[in-house]
Amino acid sequence: MQKRFVYPVFILFGILIVVVYFRCFNNPATTILLVRHAERAAGSDPPLTPAGHQRAGDLAHALQSAGIDAISVTDRLRTQQTADSVEAQLGLSNIVLAETAIAELVSQISNNYRGKTVLVVGHSHTLPDIIAGLGVSPPPSISANEFDNLFLIHKHRWGPILLTRLRYGAY
Secondary structure, eight states, rough: HHHHHHHHHHHHHHHHHHHHHHIIISSEEEEEEEEEEOOOOOSSSSSBHHHHHHHHHHHHHHTTTSSSOOOEEEOOOOHHHHHHHHHHHHHHEOOOOTOOOOOHHHHHHHOOOOEEEEEEEEOTHHHHOOOOOOSSSOOOOOOOTTOOOEEEEOOOOOOSSSEEEEEOOOO
């Protein structure tokens, strides 16, 4: 009679070990840091203003020990200049994608940077779509005069996706 209960217990214990392994050890978190470009001058593809360069420096200081493995920017000068200080500080090269390549960016993060930390510098109209593409619903809105948001997404292969909204630099 006792052997009838021993086998199911061993089977359940084995299943529990497999589940714990996949949830804890084979489920690395991908961290995505998202910021809007810093303050910009007027024009069609303008550079950063002096305040924007200061904010870019503040971003580099805030993220110096974040363990960033990759930086993605758009093909606009203002996003590239915002990331320049971080790029120089960490010795990384920016991944430049078209402003409209949101699906490609989300795919690259999900497939090529699982378990890593990625900085994305975008625009007020692209960041909500990127955040939604990464699985956060509803995505936050960003007004045209907000330059100090720092969004952190912690994404596991299985489990909840966590979004944290922080601020950096001068307000």
